[in-house]
Amino acid sequence: MRASLTLLKRGAFTALFSWCALGAIAVPTSASAFDNSMAERTRACTACHGEQGRAGPDGYYPRLAGKPAGYLYHQLQNFQQGRRQYSLMQGLIAPLSDEYLRAMAEHFASLHIPYPPPAAATATKDVLAKGKALVLEGDKARQIPACAQCHGSALTGVSPAIPGLLGLPRDYLNAQLGGWQTGLRKAHAPDCMAAIAKRLSDEDVNAVSQWLSSQPVPANATPATTLPARPAGSLALPECGSAP
Amino acid sequence: MSRAHLSIRRLVALGGLLIAVGAVGYVLWAEYAAPAMRQAARGQTVPVQRDSTPETIQRGAYLARLGNCMQCHTSRGGPAYGGGAPLTTPFGTVYSSNLTPDPATGLGGWTPENFWRALHHGERPDGTVLSPAFPYTSFTRIDRADADALFAYLQTLPPVTASRPAHQLRWPLGSQTALNAWRLLHFSPADTSIDTHQPESVSSPPSARRGAYLVQGLGHCAECHTPRNALGGLRSSAAWSGAVLPDGQWYAPALNDAGEAGLSAWATEDIATLLTRGQHGTAFVSGPMAEVVRNSTQYLSPDDARSVALYLQTLNNGATASSAGETRTSSPAYPAGARIYDNQCAQCHGKQGEGQDDAYPALAGNRAVRMANTNNLVLAVLHGGYGPSTPAKPQPFGMPPYQLTLSDADLASVLSHIRTSWGNQAAPVTEFDINKIRNAPTR
Numbered sequence: 001m002r003a004s005l006t007l008l009k010r011g012a013f014t015a016l017f018s019w020c021a022l023g024a025i026a027v028p029t030s031a032s033a034f035d036n037s038m039a040e041r042t043r044a045c046t047a048c049h050g051e052q053g054r055a056g057p058d059g060y061y062p063r064l065a066g067k068p069a070g071y072l073y074h075q076l077q078n079f080q081q082g083r084r085q086y087s088l089m090q091g092l093i094a095p096l097s098d099e100y101l102r103a104m105a106e107h108f109a110s111l112h113i114p115y116p117p118p119a120a121a122t123a124t125k126d127v128l129a130k131g132k133a134l135v136l137e138g139d140k141a142r143q144i145p146a147c148a149q150c151h152g153s154a155l156t157g158v159s160p161a162i163p164g165l166l167g168l169p170r171d172y173l174n175a176q177l178g179g180w181q182t183g184l185r186k187a188h189a190p191d192c193m194a195a196i197a198k199r200l201s202d203e204d205v206n207a208v209s210q211w212l213s214s215q216p217v218p219a220n221a222t223p224a225t226t227l228p229a230r231p232a233g234s235l236a237l238p239e240c241g242s243a244p
Numbered sequence: 245m246s247r248a249h250l251s252i253r254r255l256v257a258l259g260g261l262l263i264a265v266g267a268v269g270y271v272l273w274a275e276y277a278a279p280a281m282r283q284a285a286r287g288q289t290v291p292v293q294r295d296s297t298p299e300t301i302q303r304g305a306y307l308a309r310l311g312n313c314m315q316c317h318t319s320r321g322g323p324a325y326g327g328g329a330p331l332t333t334p335f336g337t338v339y340s341s342n343l344t345p346d347p348a349t350g351l352g353g354w355t356p357e358n359f360w361r362a363l364h365h366g367e368r369p370d371g372t373v374l375s376p377a378f379p380y381t382s383f384t385r386i387d388r389a390d391a392d393a394l395f396a397y398l399q400t401l402p403p404v405t406a407s408r409p410a411h412q413l414r415w416p417l418g419s420q421t422a423l424n425a426w427r428l429l430h431f432s433p434a435d436t437s438i439d440t441h442q443p444e445s446v447s448s449p450p451s452a453r454r455g456a457y458l459v460q461g462l463g464h465c466a467e468c469h470t471p472r473n474a475l476g477g478l479r480s481s482a483a484w485s486g487a488v489l490p491d492g493q494w495y496a497p498a499l500n501d502a503g504e505a506g507l508s509a510w511a512t513e514d515i516a517t518l519l520t521r522g523q524h525g526t527a528f529v530s531g532p533m534a535e536v537v538r539n540s541t542q543y544l545s546p547d548d549a550r551s552v553a554l555y556l557q558t559l560n561n562g563a564t565a566s567s568a569g570e571t572r573t574s575s576p577a578y579p580a581g582a583r584i585y586d587n588q589c590a591q592c593h594g595k596q597g598e599g600q601d602d603a604y605p606a607l608a609g610n611r612a613v614r615m616a617n618t619n620n621l622v623l624a625v626l627h628g629g630y631g632p633s634t635p636a637k638p639q640p641f642g643m644p645p646y647q648l649t650l651s652d653a654d655l656a657s658v659l660s661h662i663r664t665s666w667g668n669q670a671a672p673v674t675e676f677d678i679n680k681i682r683n684a685p686t687r
Binding site: 034036038040041042043044045046047048080081082083088091092093094095096097099100103 | 537600638641646649
C-alpha cells in the first residue's frame with residue numbers, strides 16, 4: 001500500500017516536471033517540489049521582462065512571450081556578440097551556450113498569453129493617418145517598403161525570425177528605430193532594418209510608432225508562416241541577414 | 245668659504261649632468277639599441293622543422309583552450325582570434341593582437357622561433373618588447389614543445405585581416421623605455437629546461453607538478469589571483485592571496501586561503517568538478533571566472549583537471565577558515581534587510597539561506613558571502629548573472645539583476661542581513677560599498 005503510494009507520488013512528480021518542461025504553464029513553486037523547468041531557469045529574464053515575459057512595467061522592457069523563436073534567439077546572439085548594446089543583458093548571458101540561448105528563445109516563443117489593451121495615441125489624426133499609410137503601404141517615392149511587407153499583413157510577425165510590431169510600447173519602438181538609424185542597434189549583416197530605418201525622418205518614426213502602439217493585438221495573434229505576396233509593382237525588398 | 249660653496253655647486257651640477265646623460269643614454273638604448281641587440285643576440289637560428297602533424301595541431305588547439313587565448317584575442321562579435329579586444333588597466337587601454345596567420349596583420353610571417361620568443365621572452369620579431377598586458381610573466385613557463393604546438397594550431401586558423409588598434413596608454417607607459425624598466429623590476433624568463441612538466445606518457449598519473457605547470461604557465465591564473473604593486477607587477481611575496489581585477493570591480497579571491505577560495509581542504513574530484521562543471525556544492529563560479537570556465541577550464545582533460553586540483557590543494561597560507569557561528573534565533577539585526585530577503589531572495593535561496601541543490605547557492609556558510617571583500621557579492625546582486633554552460637551543466641539557473649529595483653540602502657541592509665544570519669558572521673555592508681560598484685564606469 002505504502003509502496004504503491006510512493007510510486008503514485010513519483011509518477012505525479014514526473015508528470016508535473018515534464019509538464020513544466022514543456023513550458024505550457026507556470027506552476028507555482030512550493031518548498032517541497034522544486035520547479036526544474038525553463039520557467040524557473042529564466043527568472044533572471046522575467047525579473048525585468050515581466051511574468052512569463054509579458055513585458056516590463058515601465059514600457060521599456062519589451063514583451064518576449066509569443067515572439068518568433070528565431071527572432072528571440074537572434075536578439076540573444078546580438079546582445080552576446082555586441083550588435084545590440086545593453087550592458088545588463090550582455091553581462092547576464094555572457095557565459096551561456098548557443099544551445100541554451102536557443103532553448104530560452106523557444107520557451108518564450110511558446111508562451112501565448114493575452115496582450116493588454118493598447119495605449120491611446122497622443123498624435124493628431126493626420127499623423128496617425130501618415131503612420132498607418134507608411135506601415136501598410138510604405139512610400140515608394142522614398143524607397144520605404146511597407147512594414148507589413150515583411151512583418152506580415154496582420155503585423156504579427158513571420159516565423160521563424162521576423163518579429164510582430166503590435167503590442168510594443170511607443171517608447172520602445174522609437175528607441176529601436178532610433179537605434180537602427182544611429183547604428184547602436186544592429187542585426188546580422190546585411191542589416192535590412194538599418195537600411196530602411198535610415199530612410200525615415202523623425203516625423204516618420206513618430207507617425208509609425210504612434211499608429212503601431214495604438215493598435216490592438218488581434219486575439220490569438222501568432223506569427224504568420226509565410227511572407228505576404230508582393231503586390232505587383234511594389235518595391236524590391238532589401239536583403240536581410242537575420243531572415244534570409 | 246665662497247670658493248668651497250662654488251665647488252659644491254659645481255659638484256652638484258656635474259652630478260646632475262651625469263644623471264641626465266645616463267638617463268638619455270638609457271632611453272636611447274631602450275628605444276633604439278636594445279631591439280637590435282636582442283635580434284643580433286639570437287644569432288643564426290637554425291630553421292626548425294615545423295611540426296604540423298594532426299596530433300600536434302590537435303594538442304595545440306587543446307592548449308589554446310587551457311590558455312584561454314581566444315577570450316582576449318577576439319573582439320566582441322568579431323572573428324575568432326582576430327584580436328582588437330580592449331583590456332582596461334589602471335594605466336590605460338590595451339588592445340589584443342591578431343593571432344590568425346594573416347601575413348600583413350597577423351602571425352602569417354612568424355616562425356615558431358618568433359612565437360617562442362613572444363611567449364618566453366615577451367619580445368616581438370623585431371626585438372622590441374611586448375606590453376605585459378600579454379601575460380608573458382606567466383607564459384614564460386610554457387615549454388618549447390607546447391609553444392610549438394600552440395603555434396602550429398594558430399597557423400591553421402582562417403586568416404583574418406585586422407590590424408591591432410593602437411594602445412591608449414598614458415605617456416610614457418607604452419614606450420620601450422618604460423617597458424624595459426618595468427621588465428628589469430618584474431620579469432625574467434623562466435628556465436623551462438629544468439624539467440619538462442609533461443606527462444612522461446599518456447599513462448602517467450596526474451601530478452601536482454603537472455598542475456603547477458598548467459596553473460602557473462598556460463593557465464596564467466596568478467595574473468588575476470595574485471595582487472599587483474603600484475607599477476602593475478605581480479607581488480610574488482603575496483602570491484595567490486587574491487586581488488581586485490584591473491577594472492576595479494570583480495575580486496579574484498585568494499586561492500591560498502581557506503576563508504576565500506582556498507582548496508586545500510577540498511577533495512581532488514570536487515575541485516576538478518568545479519573547474520569543468522562550473523559548480524560544486526555551494527561553490528558557483530560567477531563573473532569573469534564563469535567566462536574562464538566557459539571558455540577554458542571546462543575543456544580540461546580528466547587527468548589535467550586532476551593535476552590542476554592536486555596543485556591547487558597545495559596552496560595554503562595556514563590560516564583556518566572561521567567556522568560557522570551559532571545560528572541566531574533572536575530577532576534579526578537588520579530587520580529591513582530581513583524583510584527584503586524574505587520577499588526577494590528566500591524563494592530561491594531558502595528561508596534559512598539553505599539554497600536549492602544544484603540550482604541556487606546556499607548563502608548560509610558560503611565563503612563567497614562571508615569574504616572580507618564584498619565586491620563580488622554586490623556585483624552579483626546588482627547585475628545578476630548566469631553560471632557557465634558546460635557539458636555537465638548545460639542549462640544553469642540564473643540570478644536576476646536588482647540594479648533597477650533596489651536602492652543602495654536596500655542592498656546594504658539585505659546584504660548585511662545575509663552576512664550576519666544563519667551562522668554567517670561577517671562585517672556588514674555599507675551604502676558606500678554598494679555605491680562605489682554601482683557608479684563605477686561600465687566596461
